Amino acid sequence: MKLNGRDIRTIKGALSLSGYQLSGVLGSGRFGTCYSVSRHEENFALKVFNKNDVKRRKTKIAREGKILAAIDHCAIPKMIQVIDADGIYGLIMEKKPGxxxxxLINWDYDFSENEILSITTQLIDIMEYLYSLKISHRDVKHSNILWDHGKIFLIDFGSARMLSEQKRRFNADFWGIGDVFLRLALTSQEMALDEGDFSVDGLGLDDMQKNVIKRLLYSKQPYESMYAVKRDFKKVFNLD
Known part of the structure; x- marks a missing residue:
């Protein structure tokens, strides 16, 4: 989304009503732009949605804020406030570090096996929490996971839905967990056996470990519950 000077002034004005200041741009995507904002020397993230999307489907866009407001987990940004003024609709959220x-992959960081197992275990625990609230993230991927001193944070709930709304046989959350593991493992000198093999079979895993990842990626009988994912992952990687 490309904003003109008037849009930026409008955002600054809407923020000032609640005591916030616009600090900078964090990034942008097809649904909008994320900014860094501050208040009382504390930093937050502001997600401003595309104006056309707000006009066409404001009810659906508002769902992200409602879902975040129902979540209370240290690895997920807290919902702080909704900005809805002068055609600007956005969400102010806790800004997570990392x-x-x-x-990190683009910077050629070489993840160790222990780091990859820790990241995946934390991700499964976060998803287990979300499933206890009947929430599906539906966009689990590397760009939506922050890593800071060994801890991960799951962000961007723009595609999230309640599990009761899911009617598909394919579970995007399971696949996302498997994809995160695979991509990290393929960058790891410790885990990747063949630089030219980008499949699960190209990793230094035993058959039981490969089977769990393949089930997550739907190349084997898929999982039906997050509980089973957590149980099997911890068992085959000796994390109990």
Whole structure:
């Protein structure tokens, strides 16, 4: 989304009503732009949605804020406030630290096996919490996971839905967990056996470990519950 000077002034004005200041741009995507904002020396993230999307489907866009407001987990940004003024609709959220896994991969960071197992275990625990609330993230990927001193944070709930709304046989959350593991493992000198093999079979895993990842990626009988995912992952990687 490309904003003109008037849009920026409008955002600054809407923020000032609640005591916030616009600090900078964090990034942009097809649904809008994320900004860094501050208040009383504390930093937050502001997600401003595309104006056309707000006009066409404001009810659906508002769902992200409602879902975040129902979540209370240290690895997920807290919902702070909705900005809805002068055609600007956005969400002010807690700003989590760290760099995305996507950035780290692009910077050729060599993840160790222990780091990859820790990241995946934390991700499964976060998803287990969300499923206890009947929430599906539906966009689990490297750009939506921040990593900071060994801890991960799951962000961007723009595609999230309640599980009761899911009618598909394919579970995007399971697949996302498997994809995160695979992509990190393929960058790891410790885990990747063949630089030219980008499949699960190209990793230094035993058959039981490969089977769990393949089930997550739907190349084997898929999982039906997050509980089973957590149970099997911890068992085959000796994390109990």
């Amino acid at each position: 760099n995305s896994l996507e950035e």
